[in-house]
Structures are given as C-alpha cells and as structure tokens.
Amino acid sequence: MLDYFTSYLNSNTTPGQAGNYLWALIYILVIFAGISVAVIAMNWLERKVLAHMQVRLGPMRVGPHGLLQPIADALKLLIKEDIMPDQADKVVFWLAPVTVVITAFTVFIVIPFGPTHAVTDMNIGILFMLGVSSLGVLGIIMAGWASNSHYPLLGSLRSSAQMVSYEIAMGLAVLSAVLMTTLNGWGIYGVSQGGVGTLSMIGIVQAQQQQGAWFAFKFFPLGLLALFVFAVAMVAETNRAPFDLPEAESELVAGFHTEYSGFRWSLFFLAEYAAMIAVSSIAVTLWLGGWLRPFSSFHGPHITIPYFWEHPAPMGAVDFAFSLVPALSFFALAAFAFIGTMRMPKHRLFKVQTLGLGGFGVVLAGIGLLLLVPPVRDRIQDIFWFIAKVSLFMYLYIWYRGTFPRYRFDQLMKLGWKVMLPLGLGVLVLTAIVGVIL
Amino acid sequence: MSNPPNTLAPSHQDLSGHDQTFLDTNELVLNMGPQHPSTHGVLRVVLKLDGEKVLGTECIIGYLHRGVEKIAEHRTYAMFNPYVDRMDYVAAVSNGLGYCEAVEKLLNVEAPPRARYVRVILTELNRLASHMLWLGTHALDIGAITPLFYTFRDREEVLKIFEKYCGARLTTHAFRIGGCLYETYEGFEREVKAFVAFVTPKIDEYEELLTTNRIWVERTKGVGVISGKDCIDLGVTGPLLRASGVKWDLRKAQPYAAYSEFDFEIPTRENGDTYDRYMVRVAEMRQSLRIISQAVEAIPEGPIMAKIPKVIKPPVGEIYHSVEAPKGELGYFIVSDGSTQPYRVRVRPPSFVNLQALDKMVRGQMVADVVAVIGTLDIVLGEVDR
Numbered sequence: 001m002l003d004y005f006t007s008y009l010n011s012n013t014t015p016g017q018a019g020n021y022l023w024a025l026i027y028i029l030v031i032f033a034g035i036s037v038a039v040i041a042m043n044w045l046e047r048k049v050l051a052h053m054q055v056r057l058g059p060m061r062v063g064p065h066g067l068l069q070p071i072a073d074a075l076k077l078l079i080k081e082d083i084m085p086d087q088a089d090k091v092v093f094w095l096a097p098v099t100v101v102i103t104a105f106t107v108f109i110v111i112p113f114g115p116t117h118a119v120t121d122m123n124i125g126i127l128f129m130l131g132v133s134s135l136g137v138l139g140i141i142m143a144g145w146a147s148n149s150h151y152p153l154l155g156s157l158r159s160s161a162q163m164v165s166y167e168i169a170m171g172l173a174v175l176s177a178v179l180m181t182t183l184n185g186w187g188i189y190g191v192s193q194g195g196v197g198t199l200s201m202i203g204i205v206q207a208q209q210q211q212g213a214w215f216a217f218k219f220f221p222l223g224l225l226a227l228f229v230f231a232v233a234m235v236a237e238t239n240r241a242p243f244d245l246p247e248a249e250s251e252l253v254a255g256f257h258t259e260y261s262g263f264r265w266s267l268f269f270l271a272e273y274a275a276m277i278a279v280s281s282i283a284v285t286l287w288l289g290g291w292l293r294p295f296s297s298f299h300g301p302h303i304t305i306p307y308f309w310e311h312p313a314p315m316g317a318v319d320f321a322f323s324l325v326p327a328l329s330f331f332a333l334a335a336f337a338f339i340g341t342m343r344m345p346k347h348r349l350f351k352v353q354t355l356g357l358g359g360f361g362v363v364l365a366g367i368g369l370l371l372l373v374p375p376v377r378d379r380i381q382d383i384f385w386f387i388a389k390v391s392l393f394m395y396l397y398i399w400y401r402g403t404f405p406r407y408r409f410d411q412l413m414k415l416g417w418k419v420m421l422p423l424g425l426g427v428l429v430l431t432a433i434v435g436v437i438l
Numbered sequence: 439m440s441n442p443p444n445t446l447a448p449s450h451q452d453l454s455g456h457d458q459t460f461l462d463t464n465e466l467v468l469n470m471g472p473q474h475p476s477t478h479g480v481l482r483v484v485l486k487l488d489g490e491k492v493l494g495t496e497c498i499i500g501y502l503h504r505g506v507e508k509i510a511e512h513r514t515y516a517m518f519n520p521y522v523d524r525m526d527y528v529a530a531v532s533n534g535l536g537y538c539e540a541v542e543k544l545l546n547v548e549a550p551p552r553a554r555y556v557r558v559i560l561t562e563l564n565r566l567a568s569h570m571l572w573l574g575t576h577a578l579d580i581g582a583i584t585p586l587f588y589t590f591r592d593r594e595e596v597l598k599i600f601e602k603y604c605g606a607r608l609t610t611h612a613f614r615i616g617g618c619l620y621e622t623y624e625g626f627e628r629e630v631k632a633f634v635a636f637v638t639p640k641i642d643e644y645e646e647l648l649t650t651n652r653i654w655v656e657r658t659k660g661v662g663v664i665s666g667k668d669c670i671d672l673g674v675t676g677p678l679l680r681a682s683g684v685k686w687d688l689r690k691a692q693p694y695a696a697y698s699e700f701d702f703e704i705p706t707r708e709n710g711d712t713y714d715r716y717m718v719r720v721a722e723m724r725q726s727l728r729i730i731s732q733a734v735e736a737i738p739e740g741p742i743m744a745k746i747p748k749v750i751k752p753p754v755g756e757i758y759h760s761v762e763a764p765k766g767e768l769g770y771f772i773v774s775d776g777s778t779q780p781y782r783v784r785v786r787p788p789s790f791v792n793l794q795a796l797d798k799m800v801r802g803q804m805v806a807d808v809v810a811v812i813g814t815l816d817i818v819l820g821e822v823d824r
Contacts, residue, residue, distance in 0.1 A: 054587035150468050154490070154805070242581065242653055245806075252805075253475060405653045406581025408806045409490050 014202070016109075016120020027119045031108050039273040043070040046398050053402040064357035065340060080262035085147060088259065092146035097260070097267035100139030104274040107132050111281045112202045114291045114382030125201035126174060129282055130167070133237070136275060137163040140256050143268070147259035155255030158245045158409055162236055165416035166243075170233035172424030176226045176431040177286040180215045181207040205290035212297040216287040219434050222427055227287040229424045231396075234279040236416070238272065240397055242404035243412060280393035281386075288389050291382035293322045323377055326384040330368030337361030465493060468805075472501045476579040476809045479819030483796070483808065490804045495797045499790075502823040510783035515541050515750040516615060518783070523609035525787060526821040528571050531564035531600075532763040534613045539694055540759035540770040541615045544752040547744050553617035554696040555737045559630060560603070560612055561695070561761075562726040562733070566637070567596040568764035568816075569723050573644060576716070576813035580657050585647055592640050595633050602629070615750060617743035630734045634727050641723055648716070658713035662799035662811035665710055672798070673791045676766025678815065681718040682710030688762035695761075700732045712814045719816075751778055765789055765816050785824060789817040 008020045015023035044059070044067065051058025059066025084093055110125040112118040122128050137160055144156020181204055182197030198204060208214055216223045236243040245255075252258070257268045284290060299316030315323075338361045344354040370376055407415065466489075471482040480501035486494040506525060510518045522537045523530035535557055542549060549557070570593040574586035597607040602623050604612045612618065648654045664674070666682040679686055687704040689697040705721030707714035752774040760769030766788025775781040792815050799811045 050583075054584050055591050056587060150466065154466075154468075158490075244581070402584050403647075404582065405577065405648075405651065405657055406806075407653055408657055408804055410804060411656050 012116065014112075014116055014118045014121045016118075016122075024119055027117075028109075031119065032105065035105065035108060035274050035277060036270070038277060039270055040070040040074070042273050042277075042394060043073070045394075046401075049395070049398045050402050053399075064344070064353040064360070067356075067360065074266065077262055077266040082263065083261050085149070085259050087148045089146040089148065092142050093259075096139045096143035096146055097264045097271070098139075099142060100136055100271040101267050101274075103132055103136040103139065104271040104278065107278045108274075108281075110201050111278070112205060112285065112290055113386050115202065115206075117291075117383060118202065121200055121202045123203075124199050126178065126199050126204070126282070126286070129201070129278070130171060130174065133275065133278060134163065134167050136271065139271075143260065144256040147256075149259055151252045151254070151258045152256045155245075155252045155258070158252075159239060159256060161409075162239075162243065162245060162412060162416070165413060166233040166236040166420065169229055169416060169420035169424040170237060172421070172428050173226045173230040173233065174282070174286065176222070176424075176428045177204065177215050179428070179431050179435060180218050180223065182435075201285050201290075205285055205292065208289045209292055209296065214287060214289040214292070219431060222431050222434060223287060225423065225427045226431070227283065229420055229427065230283055230287070231393075232420060233416075233424075234283060235397070235400060236412070238275045238279055240272075240276065241401040242406050244406060245409055245412060276394065276397055277390060280390045280397075283393060284386065284389040291386045293325075293381065293385045295322075323381060324372070326380055327368045327371040327377070329384075329388075330364050330371060334361045334365035334368060337364055470808070472498075476575075477812060478575065478817055481793075481812070481817070481819055481822070483812070485805065485808060487805065490806075492800050492803055492805065492808060495800055495808070497793060497796060499793075499819070499822050502819045504824065506824040507783050507785060510780050512779065514778045515752070515780060518780070519613075519615065520609070520611045522785075523611055524820060525785065525824055526568075526763065526765065526768070526789065526818045527608060528818055529564050529568040529764045530609045531560050531612050532568075532761060532768060534611060535561050535695065536759065536761040536763065536768045536770050538613045538615050539761065540757055540772050541750070541752065542744075543759050544755065544757045544772055544774055545615070545746065545750065546753075547616055547746055549617040549695075549744055550741045551696070551738045552740045553613075553742045553744070555733050556618050556622060556742065557613060557695045558697065558700070559730055559733045559737075560600070560610075562730045563596050563599060563630070563633075565726045565764045566723055567593045569719050569726075570596075572719065572764075572813075572816045573716075576810075576816075577648060577654075579809045579813040580654065582648065582651075582654065585644055588640070588644060588647075592637050595636060599626075599629060599633060602626075614743070616746035617741075619743070621742055622737075627734050627737065630730060634731050634734075638724075638727060641720065641727075645720060649720075655713060657806075657810060658716060658814075659711055660709075661712045661803065661807050662814060663709065663711045664795055664799050668798060669710070669795070672794050674766070674795050676762070676764070676788050676792065676816075677715055677718045677722060678710075678766065678792055678795070680704060680706045681714040683708045688760060688767060692760075694759075696733070697729075699736075700729050702729050702732075712810055715814045749778060751776065760786065763788055765818070765821070766792055787821040787824065789815075789819075789821040790824075793817050793822055 004020070005022060008015060008018055008023045011018050011020075015021075015027055047069070048058045048066070059069035062069045062072045084090060107129050109119045110122055110128055112121070140159045140163075141156045144152040144154075144159075147153070178197065178199060198207065204215075211218070214223075216227045235241075239245070257265055260268060289296065295318065298318050300318035300321075301316065303315065303317050303320060337357055341354055341358040341361060344350050344357065371380055466487040468485045468487055469482070470485055471477040472480040477483065482498040482501065484496045484498065485492055504524070506521055509521055513521070519534065519537060522533040525533055538549075570589040574589035577583075577585040600610050600612070601607045603626065604610050604620055612620075664678070664682055666679070666684040668674075669679045669682050669684060675686070683706060685704050685706050688694070689702075690704055702725045705718050705725065707718050754774055754776040756771065756773045758769060758771045760767050762768075767786065768788055769786035771782075771784040771786070772780050773782040796811060796815060799815075800808045803811075
C-alpha cells in the first residue's frame, strides 16, 4: 500500500497515465477544493474590483475589507429554505443544477496545472474539454424548461441558441491552435522547430515549449487573432457580460434561474464561475503557454547557489530569478495587507478587524516564506504561472462587466455567425496555408 | 404551459388570442411587471411575443395611484403645494414651479425677479438631477452598470445644494405661491458655480463610456423610432419630441420664470430613435449648465417673496399653465370657484402622455428593446398614476 502511494511520487507522469487511482483521487479532491476556494475568492474579487471601478467600496463590513463576505453569503444560501415551484417538473428541476455543476467540474480532469499536475492526460484532451463543457447548456435548458415559467423559458432558449453559435467559432479557434502544434513553416517567422500534432492538453503546452513560442505569438498575427476569437467566444459561452443574455437581469429578471433559490441557486453560481475558470484555462493552455513561465526558453548563465538555495539540477540565473516571483508576489500581497492594517481606523470597535487583517497579512507572508523553501519553490513554479495567467483572464471578465452594455439577442447571433465564424474560419485556413507553404 | 387568465381591457382583447405564427407555434403572452427590475417602478406591460419579437403590448397602470388630483379639492392652495412634489419625485422642483406659477397666474401676481432667478437655478439643477438619474437607469437597463454609479455620485451634489437650501433632498417643496419662502443660504452662488465647474467634465465622462461605445450604439440606434408627426399626434413632448426633429421647448416657446433672459439653445436631433434621445438629453444637460451659470452671475437683489394675501382666495376662473419639466410639458389646469380650495386641479403629466407612445415604438422589435424603450421614455410612475 505504501509502495503504491510512494511509487507515484518518483514517476514522471500524471496519476491517470500512471494508473494510480489513489493519487488520482487525491488530485481530484485537491482540484475540487481548490476550484471552490477560487470561486469564493473570485466572488470577493469581482465585487471589490467592480466596486472600485464604480467609485464605491464594495463589501466592507463582514471581516476586514469584506474578506469574509463570500463565506457569509455561502452560509446564508445554505440555510435558506429550499423552494421548488408547485408546477415545476420536479425531477428535471432537481437534476438541472446537478448537471451544470458536474459538467463544469469534470473538465478540470484534463487541465494541466503543470507537466504532471493534472488528474490525467488524455490524447483527446481538448476534445474532451470542449465536449464536456458544452454539455453545460443542457443543464441550463433543463432549468428553464422545468421551472415552468416564462422568464426562465426565454432565458434558456436564448442560452441554447447562443452557446450553439459560439461553440463553432470557439472550435475553429481551437483547431488553429492544434494545427500549430504540428506546423512549423519554413522558418520565415523564426519558428524553426515543429512538433508532432497532438490534441493532448499537456502535449500542446510541450509543443509550445519545444517551439520556443507561445501560440499567441506564433505566425503573427494569426495566433493572436485565434486567441481573440476564442476570448470573445468564451465570454459568450460562459454567459458573462456583455453576452449575459440568458440571465439578463434588466429583461428576464434572472433568466433561467429565476425560480431557483438557496442552495440550488448557489450551485448555478458555483458552476458559472467554475466554467469561467475552465475556459480561461483552455485559453491559457492553448495560446499562453500553460504552465510555462514568461521567456521560458532563456535560462541565462549557470549559477550555483550554496546552502539553503542549493538546487539539485544546474540552474540558470534567469530561471532562479523567475523562481522567486511566487514568493515575492505573496510578499507584495502581505505588504498590501499590512498597509491596510495601518490605515484601519484607530478605534476600539475596529480592533478585531485590524487584528484580522494583520493576521491575514502574516498568513500571506508565511506562505511567501514557505514558497522560498527550495523543494516547495521548484514544485510550485508551474502551478503559480498557470494560476497567474488564468487570473488575468478572470480580471478581464470583471473588466468587461464594468464597461460594456449588453448585446441584444439578434445582434449577438449576427456577431457570432457573421463576424466570429468567418474570422475563425479565416484564421484556420490561413494558419494551414502559412504553416505548410511559408 | 397555460396562459394567464384574460384580464385585459376590451380594446386589447387581441393580445390574448392564439393566432398561428411562424412555424405554427403559439404566441407567448408575457406579463412584465409590476414587479420587474426595469419597468421603473410599478408599470405592468403585457407583451405578446412571437419568440423574442414583440407583436403587441398593453400598459396596465394605476398601481401607484394616490388620487393627487382629488386630494387637491380638499386642501387649500398652499396646502396642496407639497403634494405635487410627490408626482414626479425625481423632478420635484419642476412640479412645484408649475403649480406655483399656475396659482400665481390665477391670483394675477408675479414673483419678484430674485425669486424668479432662484427658481430658474433650482429648476435647472433639478433637470440635471433628473437627467442624471435617467441616464444611469437607462444605461443599467441596457446592461451597462457603471454609468449608474457615476451619475448618482454627481446627482448627490445637486441634492446637497437642495438640502442646504430647503432642508429636503428629494421632495423639496422649494417654492411657495408668490415666490420662494427661503432666502438663498450663505455661499449659495459659490457652491452652484463650483457645482457647474465640477459637473461639466463629468458629462464628458458619461459620454466617453457610452456615446461611441459600439454595443451602446448598436443597442440604441434605430430602436424605438417615432416620427415627429406621430409625436405630435400622440401629444408626446419633451426630449422625445425634440429627438424626432421638432424644435419645441416651452422655455423658448412661451417663456416662464426668467427664461427669456438667458441665452441657450434647444438641442434637436432628426432620427427619433433611442440614441438620438440619449444625445438630446446629454446636450440638454450641457444647456442647463449654461443657464445655471448665466443665472447665478446675474442674480438680482431684492425681495424673494411677492406681497400676497395670507389667505389665498383666487377669483372665480380657470387657468392652464405649463412648464417644460425634464420629461416634457407639465401642465396644471386649475378651476377656482372663489373659495380657498381649488374646485378642480387637473395635471397634464408628461410621463403619462409619453407612455402612450410605447406601443408604437416597440411593435416588431425584440424583448430587450422594450426595456430600452421604457428607459428612453423616462417615465416616473408616481407621475403616470398620480
């Protein structure tokens, strides 16, 4: 048993490939917990960032700077009465949020947080992701239909039409990235090495590593255009502003989840944010080099650092500098927390909050220190860069929401079919031509 | 899925019929409101839909009816004055101005020049506040949430001035029959000037977010089009009429208060769609600032209240007086029987009349446009129902 447990630690593959179910289960639990925490963090961040864009403060009461607000909300949702409309189709009404959550979380099986940090690596990984994530629309249609009410019905009709149209543009953009794994061209674009074609998520990142270029910058500007098409389609796919028609608050009250409340509603919420993280992960994996750090092909002169910093393998100076970034970013966060602590009002009513914020800063600094320890430092690298890039997309989501009005249904369809689809198709064809001929 | 029972007015019975439509599907009758995030209060709109396309609408109003006009018959002229603030509660000052001037006309007295200037300043400030609230909520209906907070931040400054002047922020009761009750407070001119300087760049800020925003333009251009002739036929007034190319503004057409003494323009646009109405209202905000800065420079000295009897007893007669409220022509028809109470007060509310145009504007458009058009009509249900 212990052998079974430890043998994986020395292997060089994902648990799924190694056939190690125990570690696969551990990974699944860690990812599930991690995504749930990420959703809670995202909830707080969205409210805070959006609030600061809109000249207000956002949550400030529950915990210092409202840090505990998402937890309070989650508790409130959990203890709310479970309401099921009398005329609803009970089984489907129950099944809908479950379907949405399951599909949103299942995609994380193949997302590579690092070369070995994925539950499994399928040879059809990207297909699996697209397939499973598009099943989510089924849950939304079920929710709209089962509620037996007009607003949810209209909302779910909108979402099905929307998701179907944007899936195609999304698929075309993905295809062009997959093409890039195999095409190298004649070197006009400075990319000399081509890889073997692959649909595996890990394989795609490794191809970017081998070719020495993130696919966003390959065949300039084709890679960027494909990323653009995907980035637009993924916002539509996850029903977020400015494509949040299915839950358009000002028109359809709350869209497909009008009749849902309490824990069932929070499942939809959880699934929406999990899906946002999932599609952002696809974008990062396909175009932004997944777990690779920026300038991953530059290593710099070899250096040896004695004592505590000693590294088992030879390490370049650039490698070493970048390996300190995770710890430094946590120190920066800790510094922000400490500044916030100092700016807290000096009043006895704020004592607990001030202590809490200071404690939070200490925890962040502690994590930063932990990340300096060489074994941790080397293992956390890939995950850190992956999460950093995904966070960038999450910030974009919030930014869109603060800036754009909402598209109308027919305009959305027009954009999908008349702009995004030809653009995706054009990029795909041009990528193929550039890759084979140039 | 069963349709709600048929409770519509006889003239709109066609809304509940089951005509065959595209692909032989049944029409959907959607009941929007009175509890709905974007009907601006308790408006109920019954929509007949073919998919997302609107085939017909019916507005059902009266959820906020308080019988303001009937109340007037049992109050003295001065006692009724605060009630008019509760009609269009986001533009209470304009309501008060219309009522006070109507009674003054009936009494055949005139407010002193200083009072008239103060009235113009406060009314134009109120127009700004009303348009800001409209812009924020209208943008929110179309899905842009950020302008709402910007406009409310700036509207707050107007309300602060109101609060300092008369102690109330929303239902101000700022004017009295015969002038104003309060002298301007210490530093009133300075604060109004500071406000003008503060808010001028803010209007550019709103425009930056919306005017050239591609999604905003697509959502508003060609939506809810109404021609100038239709506007006149339906009695639609205010920015809606001016956005359809009719240059009609009571401040110029039949000047009241001190408007004839100021230099300002009437912004008009040609197309009569939601985008043009947005542009007209934004331009009006700039013109209001122009009027305010002129008025505050030239505010005359003198008494602020005319000499009127303690007990207001107008001679027998009737009067119709209308002012250009932020939403359109706000008229008061007052019949006096020579007693201390009006025999009848009839209010011509701009929101109520403008709401008539809703059906004409949304037929054949999408559900999302209904929300945009309700927003662009700039209705206040307190005024529609009274």
